[in-house]
Amino acid sequence: MSTSLITKNDINRPITIVISALGGQGGGVLTNWLVSLAEQQGYFAQSTSVPGVAQRTGATIYYLEMFPKSAVKDNGTPPIMALMPLSGDVDLVVAAELMEAGRAVQRQFVTPNKTTLVASTHRVFSIAEKMAMGDGTGDSETVLRAAEEAAQNFIAFDMESLAAETGCVISSILFGAIAGAGVLPFGRESFEEAIRAEGKMVDINLKGFAAGFAAAESPYQEEIALPPVAGEITGNPNGPEAQARIDRINRLPDAAREFAYAGAQKLLDYQDLDYVDDYLDTLEEIAAQDQAPFDLSRELARYLALWMAFDDTIKVADIKTRSERVRKYRAEVRAKDDQIVNMVEFMHPRLEEIVGSLPIGLARRVEKSPLLTRLFEKFTGPRLMDTTKLSSFLMLYFMASLRRIRRKTLRFHQEHAAIDGWLDRVRRALSQDNALAVELVRCQRLIKGYGDTHERGMRNFNAIMSVFDQSGGKLQAARVSVLRDAALADEEGETLKKELAA
Amino acid sequence: MAERSFAKEVKKLRHGAGEVFHGEGILAVTKGLLQSGVAYVGGYQGAPVSHLMDVLADSQEILSELGVHFEANGSEATAAAMLSASISYPLRGAVTWKSTVGTNVASDALSNLASAGVIGGTVIIIGEDYGEGASIMQERSHAFAMKSQMWLINPRPNLPKMVDMLEKSFQLSEASNTPLFFQMRIRACHLHGQFETKDNLKPAFTVRDALENPIREADKIILPPFTFLQEKQKIEKRWPAAVDFIKEHNLNELFDGPEKDIGIIFEGGLYNVVIRALQMLGLADSLGDTQIPLYVMNVTYPLIDDQLVVFAQDKKAILMVEEGQPNYIEQSLNKIFNDANLTCKISGKDVLPVSGEYTGQVMKDGLKNFLAKYRPDLVKFDELDASVSALADLKISADALDKAIPARPPGLCTGCPERPFFSAIKMLEKDYGEIHISADIGCNSFGTLPPFQIGNTIMGYGLGAASSSAFSSVRGKRAISIMGDGGFWHNGLTSGIGSAVYNNSDNVFIIVDNGYAAATGGQYIPSSAKSLKEDERKARIQEAVQGVGVKWVRTINSYDIADVKALVHEAMTSHFIGPKVIVIEGECMLNRQRREKPIKAQNIKSGKREIKERFYVESETCTGDHACIRLSGCPSLTIKPNPDVLREDPVAYVDNSCVGCGVCGENSHAAVLCPSFSRAELIFNPTGWDKFKHGLRQSVIGYLQKRADRQRGRISL
Structure with missing residues (x-):
């Protein structure tokens, strides 16, 4: 904890405060509290703001200055206060979101010799981060490290979660954290008095204030990343059959076990124990040819499981009818314990999906017969299905029960043909270059989603595979990685096209 | 409102x-x-x-x-x-x-x-x-x-x-x-x-x-x-x-100081930033008492020539602080001083940036440059240097930080009625390839930003329709003009639509009617449902358009995405020659929420049956491609870390600010997205019939779910 600002050598400087908040975070309320606090405590206070179309997802920057009346003649003549912050001249920066804290550091409002930075570590993602085809999120870790270095004092915690727990808005947590930081020359009671004076939702704001105050007393601690899980998997087997699979997993290289266990669980949930065995057979075969640090085994454990648990209608129907799903759903939409909640699903089955879940013989016949095609088309198209109603529920429940015949379906056949093609390439690559095999395995990441998304992913995946096929053993692992990033760069496939031509 | x-x-x-x-x-x-x-x-x-x-x-x-x-x-x-x-x-x-x-x-x-x-x-x-x-x-x-x-x-x-x-x-x-x-x-x-x-x-x-x-x-x-x-x-x-x-009346002010051989002249609005810059160099105190004489122009036009001459006559140099360009005042000073045979040098844009805002940092640096030229002895310390120079030693470079922080452009609000319209256009562009679109000022300007990136030009408020005029006689792929209702009444009706009728334009004109001048804070306009004084609309856009002679005009609800898409397609391909106007209606969601939320809350409190809707994304079926987000951009449709340890890409997620406008569902149907979207309908104060039905259904569903749970539970790893 730092000393109070009022004891600074240069009494002639005002206390300067920058607040950065997004729309709906209550930056204006926070500013009003601070102004009223300062005025009550015998300070001149001035605030202003530049709303960066805050309502429309931008950030608003508020700027405040405070100056003790006792420092001027007769407590009368007000000092000249600035309307905007100067780089290197801010005592307190308050950021209601992590990247906004980063931006304050970027703009040099946070300096090691004078700035206390109070920031919430939660993220409100920007559109660029959200619309990426893979993971486009900003680098929180770098921002946290930069903030910690740049600030004289760094107080940071997840205020959004604390606000949700407390049932208040983030601004009251921030106000508490400012008080708890102990950098303003005012006592805790006078902060609380400012909340009372404002007179809006006083009790809940005081509760939030107290929570923020307490949280700010413990300094920011960098989270230490846990070392990768190593050693034996104990799991939760309920019988000798299950234990046997756990033992198989434990015979795999250490690096692969965590994913192999998660993969086995996923496939058991998706199909059955035999399917888990198919998975482990492949893993064991490849692992035997792998070498330390066993990246290939680890990555294959991940991507093979994901592919084998491909998203067919059976899987979707199964997920949507589970009791566990209802519990999660109700919690997320904040339903009260006995509240009736209708759950209306937006489904858009296409003929391919319906036909794909038929046994292969029947499916082929449907594909050939215009009459049967027309019949099955009746089940396609956009539809709303309320899974709390019997008709929809029973239909999905039936679809989920088709799991028993999944191995016989057209889709299963198609997916496994593709998986086999992929594994063959991995085996061939492995005989040349382990790193290349790893990169080929990672390309599975491109295959995801449903409908157009799935087709696009498959197209990109196949494009990269054919580069391998035509390379005559000369493909570099790094090249595959570049192509994969290109495939994720844009929806239209422009970047990949350019990269393939390069 | x-x-x-x-x-x-x-x-x-x-x-x-x-x-x-x-x-x-x-x-x-x-x-x-x-x-x-x-x-x-x-x-x-x-x-x-x-x-x-x-x-x-x-x-x-x-x-x-x-x-x-x-x-x-x-x-x-x-x-x-x-x-x-x-x-x-x-x-x-x-x-x-x-x-x-x-x-x-x-x-x-x-x-x-x-x-x-x-x-x-x-x-x-x-x-x-x-x-x-x-x-x-x-x-x-x-x-x-x-x-x-x-x-x-x-x-x-x-x-x-x-x-x-x-x-x-x-x-x-x-x-x-x-x-x-x-x-x-x-x-x-x-x-x-x-x-x-x-x-x-x-x-x-x-x-x-x-x-x-x-x-x-x-x-x-x-x-x-x-x-x-x-x-x-x-x-x-x-x-x-x-x-x-x-x-x-001394509208301009003189603040004298002991260093009389130099001075600063500036626009009144810059006073505080000039004083702060002086303070940072130790040349002014907290009350604004300055070492360097200041002439403050609270009136920046006209100039008071003789006051300026008196201020400058014994000085070797003055600094003219004038924001933006051209530097009209600095140019005038040259003429005034020349006529008065002054030897005083004029500094301005030589030590300060030619364009851009004069922030505190910029002002301090400019002032320092000026002093370095004429009074280097006055630069004794710089309060900011010590602070900022320490940043150069940080382990994380400025470049690394820049890379880590994503930009945060503005976008349409949660539940905005303009979003579904832009989604529809984006889907259409998948079929047509890109279309030339003249955009306008207002909320619809945000359509030019990610994720939609729709709109080639913005020429001024209400000028969206007029901006496509050059393309109005080409028979083929048509141009689209977009205007908001605010811009339409401001001048778009005459400058755009009226002119299009007169010139028999073949373009498609889309007027987004959200009921208010929404971008500036929801002020009333002639077609607002509640005007300032009366409880009804004073004017209707469709009627106004027909009034100036448009024969092809349709009005449609913005949230019906598939219909909007079909209607715009019809306008783009219709054999009708002449302006085709589509009015897309959907009330500004901020205003609507302000009006409806308290009523709903009151109803729930007083025991009336109410349904609140919001959306939900199934994390397990979402595969993290974010096609839904690229079609929407709604603030409440966001992402969260993937709960599946095997998957790397974050999943879509609807946060609690969702107002249940329905766009997510419409998009997932119209664009054939994934089956992850679900609309939750939370029923408050259910009737006896609600409870009876629910009980009956739950007894069957609950039984089957338990059975499935039991089957699954037979083997666990």
């Missing part, structure tokens, strides 16, 4: 003599108007003076008590034309708008007003949107003041000074028979401060007095031979009268 209500704050406008007013700059200015005995006020909203219009709208009661006429003008041109009431009557009038865009719109009326001259004090409060976060092109209003010979007031940004200068502005306008601009920057508008109030004044002469005793002065009309006489009067009478008044 504007975004922000000033109902509580406007009570402060009743403060009488000797009371202390606490509040925002915009309210202080309103109080200044009332203290000046203004007879009529008006304007057009636009940041940063939108709130001034909101304050005026919320103070109707006080205004009518004082006999002040208020009007929410249809455009800035309307507002400027309204000022003609002060040409022949001693009526004090004030209007406001955003500059320079609003000034451009008003320019025809303003030129005529400035030529005729006024006898009632006439003040135009212009909100300047210059610098950080500006949403318009960066030009100077100064140029307009010079060419039309109107005065430009740019007061020091503190509340007592702003109010005092506003009162003086009316007097100056009357003393010189000239309308003037009162310039306020965005931070001054939002500035919280205090000042001592005076009593409000009823207008000495009212609009009623004028109507009862009409005066016609032929020589005030802009026709020969009077036009040239007015021009002569501007130069020979009004200008000198203004200079005399400015001198006599």
Whole structure:
């Protein structure tokens, strides 16, 4: 904890405060509290703001200055206060979101010799981060490290979660954290008095204030990343059959076990124990040819499981009818314990999906017969299905029960043909270059989603595979990685096209 | 029903003599108007003076008590034309708008007003949107003041000074028979401060007095031979009268200091930042007492030549601080000093940046450059250097930090009715390839940003329709014009639609009717459902369009994405030759929520059955491609870490701010997205029938779910 600002050598400087908040975070309320606090405590206070179309997802920057009346003649003549912050001249920066804290550091409002930075570590993602085809999120870790270095004092915690727990808005947590930081020359009671004076939702704001105050007393601690899980998997087997699979997993290289266990669980949930065995057979075969640090085994454990648990209608129907799903759903939409909640699903089955879940013989016949095609088309198209109603529920429940015949379906056949093609390439690559095999395995990441998304992913995946096929053993692992990033760069496939031509 | 209500704050406008007013700059200015005995006020909203219009709208009661006429003008041109009431009557009038865009719109009326001259004090409060976060092109209003010979007031940004200068502005306008601009920057508008109030004044002469005793002065009309006489009067009478008044009342201020061989001249609005820069170099104290003499132009046009000469005559150099370009004042100073045979050097854009905002840092650096040239001995320390230079030693480089922080462009609000329309266009572009689209000012401008990136040009408010004119006769792939309802009424009906009818344009025109001037805070417009005074729409867009002769016009609900897509497709491919107009309706969600939320909450409290809707994304079926987000961009449709340890890409997620507008579901159907979207309908105060049905269904569903759970539980790993 730092000393109070009022004891600074240069009494002639005002206390300067920058607040950065997004729309709906209550930056204006926070500013009003601070102004009223300062005025009550015998300070001149001035605030202003530049709303960066805050309502429309931008950030608003508020700027405040405070100056003790006792420092001027007769407590009368007000000092000249600035309307905007100067780089290197801010005592307190308050950021209601992590990247906004980063931006304050970027703009040099946070300096090691004078700035206390109070920031919430939660993220409100920007559109660029959200619309990426893979993971486009900003680098929180770098921002946290930069903030910690740049600030004289760094107080940071997840205020959004604390606000949700407390049932208040983030601004009251921030106000508490400012008080708890102990950098303003005012006592805790006078902060609380400012909340009372404002007179809006006083009790809940005081509760939030107290929570923020307490949280700010413990300094920011960098989270230490846990070392990768190593050693034996104990799991939760309920019988000798299950234990046997756990033992198989434990015979795999250490690096692969965590994913192999998660993969086995996923496939058991998706199909059955035999399917888990198919998975482990492949893993064991490849692992035997792998070498330390066993990246290939680890990555294959991940991507093979994901592919084998491909998203067919059976899987979707199964997920949507589970009791566990209802519990999660109700919690997320904040339903009260006995509240009736209708759950209306937006489904858009296409003929391919319906036909794909038929046994292969029947499916082929449907594909050939215009009459049967027309019949099955009746089940396609956009539809709303309320899974709390019997008709929809029973239909999905039936679809989920088709799991028993999944191995016989057209889709299963198609997916496994593709998986086999992929594994063959991995085996061939492995005989040349382990790193290349790893990169080929990672390309599975491109295959995801449903409908157009799935087709696009498959197209990109196949494009990269054919580069391998035509390379005559000369493909570099790094090249595959570049192509994969290109495939994720844009929806239209422009970047990949350019990269393939390069 | 504007975004922000000033109902509580406007009570402060009743403060009488000797009371202390606490509040925002915009309210202080309103109080200044009332203290000046203004007879009529008006304007057009636009940041940063939108709130001034909101304050005026919320103070109707006080205004009518004082006999002040208020009007929410249809455009800035309307507002400027309204000022003609002060040409022949001693009526004090004030209007406001955003500059320079609003000034451009008003320019025809303003030129005529400035030529005729006024006898009632006439003040135009212009909100300047210059610098950080500006949403318009960066030009100077100064140029307009010079060419039309109107005065430009740019007061020091503190509340007592702003109010005092506003009162003086009316007097100056009357003393010189000239309308003037009162310039306020965005931070001054939002500035919280205090000042001592005076009593409000009823207008000495009212609009009623004028109507009862009409005066016609032929020589005030802009026709020969009077036009040239007015021009002569501007130069020979009004200008000198203004200079005399400015001198006599000391509107510009001199702050002397001991270092008399140099000085700083600057626009009043820059006072605080100049003082702070001096403070950082140890050349001024906290009260603003300065080592270097300062000449503060609270009036930046006209210049007071002899004051400037007196200020500079014993100096070897002065620094002219003037924001934006061209540097009109600096150029004038050269002429003035030259005529007076001064040897004083003029620094300005040589030590300060030519363009861009003069922030504290920029100002301090510029001042340091100036001193380095003429008085290096005065640079003894720099408060900021120590702070900022320490940052160079950080382990994480500025570049690394830049890479880590994503940009945060603005976008459409949660549940916005314009989003589904842009989604539909984006889906259409998948079929057509890109389309040439003329966009407009307003919320719909955000369609040009990610994730939609729709719109090739923005030419001005209400000019979306007119902007596609060059492409109107090509028979083939048609161009689309987009306008908001605000822009449509502002001028789009005539400049765009009327002109398209006349020229038999073959383009497609889309008017987005969200019910308000939503981007500026939800002000009413002619087609708003609730106008300022009556409970019904005064005008309908479809009827207005038909009224100017459009034969092909359809109105559609924006949230029906598949239908919107089909209708736009129809317009794009129709054999009909002539303008095709589509009105897309959907009320601004912010306004709708403001209206409906309290009613819903009240109903739930009082035991009435209510359904609240919101969306939900299934994390387990979401595969992290985010196609839904690329089609939507809704703030409440966001991402979270993938709960599946095997998957790397974050999953889509609907946060609790969702208002259940339905776009997510419509998009997932129309674009055949994934089966992850679900609409939760939370029932409050269910009826007995609700409970009975639910119980019955649950008994079957619960049984089957338990059975499935048991089967799954047989083996676990």
